[in-house]
Amino acid sequence: MLTADLFFQELVRLNNLRPRRPTLLMNTENVEWANSTYFCKNVYWTFDTSKSNDSLFLYNCYLTVKSADCDYCLESELCYECTDAYKCYNCNYLNHCENMRDSYFCTWSSNCHDCFGCINLKNKSFCIFNRQLSEAEYKQLLPKYLAWKPEDVLKEVGTLGHRFPWTQTNEQGNINSSFGNYIYYNKNCYLCFDASKNENSGYLYDAHDNKTCFDIDSSGECQLSYEVSDSTSLFNCDYVIWSGHCQDSSYVIDCGNCKYCFGCTGLKNMQYCILNRQLTREEYERIVPLLQAEINSRNFGWGPLKY
Known part of the structure; x- marks a missing residue:
């Protein structure tokens, strides 16, 4: 009769007989330098990621497409240097944002498009450092700020962030x-x-x-x-x-x-x-x-x- 003790003893033996996989890949295509990666195609240097395509340097991403240097991004596309972004499109340097489009260096913002260096905005567009602009003004000034070094923009955003409370959950x-x-x-x-x-x-x-x-x-x-x-x-x-x-x-x-x-x-x-x-x-x-x-x-x- 198979008892629980005998069952676990045999299961441990069976498990020890099998060599450990050097990497954990499942249903992947053209995937190099990756681990814990599932159902991905054309990704490079990717970890803890699933159902993502045509991307590189991802960690813990899901349904992310044509993106690079992103962590904890979900259902996002054409993103670069984003962390904790959900449903974002064509964005760079986002942090804790949802439903963003065509935006840069934004933090704790959601349902916005065409914003630069903004914090804690909801349902806004054409803003630079939380200042509301017209569409024409935004498009005129954007190239100037895009020419800034990323560290200079982040410093300005950090100063702006002191004016807003930080929520304990996302x-x-x-x-x-x-x-x-x-x-x-x-x-x-x-x-x-x-x-x-x-x-x-x-x-x-x-x-x-x-x-x-x-x-x-x-x-x-x-x-x-x-x-x-x-x-x-x-x-x-x-x-x-x-x-x-x-x-x-x-x-x-x-x-x-x-x-x-x-x-x-x-x-x-x-x-x-x-x-x-x-x-x-x-x-x-x-x-x-x-x-x-x-x-x-x-x-x-x-x-x-x-x-």
């Missing part, structure tokens, strides 16, 4: 999701960080488009899942590391397109497996409920498993 468009930071358009979520478009979830970090999930990091598009890391497109899974497109599975590592797997590593396109051994559906459904009940009753969690 959030936009959330519903009943008060606890967390850098959260955008989440609904009924609790203690989320660097997260967007999640629903009915909690304890998320660097997570996007998840529903009814808890204790997840660096993962997206999962449903009904718990204790997940570096994974995508899971359904009803728990204790998962570096796996994608799996369902109804537990304690799986580096698996893809699997369902009804329990305690497996390195499997692809498999079902009804326990500890990498193929079983019949009847055998699987007889063993797993008993094993899972013992693991839960003893509150094993991850057990001795390390990755």
Whole structure:
């Protein structure tokens, strides 16, 4: 009879038999010098990034296109030297901004376009250092300020920033999701960080488009899942590391397109497996409920498993 102790002992052995991946890349094309990069194309020197194209020097970005030197940018395009930018287009040197277009050196601003060196603006356009200008005046003065050295502009913006309070959290468009930071358009979520478009979830970090999930990091598009890391497109899974497109599975590592797997590593396109051994559906459904009940009753969690 397979007990919880024997299960974890064998799972640790299986995990130790597999060589560790030098880099974590999934469904990428023409990707060099990258790690923890998923579903990306034509990116260079990119880390903790997914679904981004034609970019370089990115860290922790999601759905970012034709951009460079950006950190924590989401759904943005044609951006350079931006940090914590959400839905921005053709912008340079933004910091904590949302829904910006054709703007430069702005901080804590949202829903603006054609702004330069502004702080804490909402729904504005054609402003330079928070001064409202006409469209003609803005276009006349912009080349002059664009010729400044970046450090000179940032110094001026820093001086301007002393006139405004700094909020302790960064959030936009959330519903009943008060606890967390850098959260955008989440609904009924609790203690989320660097997260967007999640629903009915909690304890998320660097997570996007998840529903009814808890204790997840660096993962997206999962449903009904718990204790997940570096994974995508899971359904009803728990204790998962570096796996994608799996369902109804537990304690799986580096698996893809699997369902009804329990305690497996390195499997692809498999079902009804326990500890990498193929079983019949009847055998699987007889063993797993008993094993899972013992693991839960003893509150094993991850057990001795390390990755």
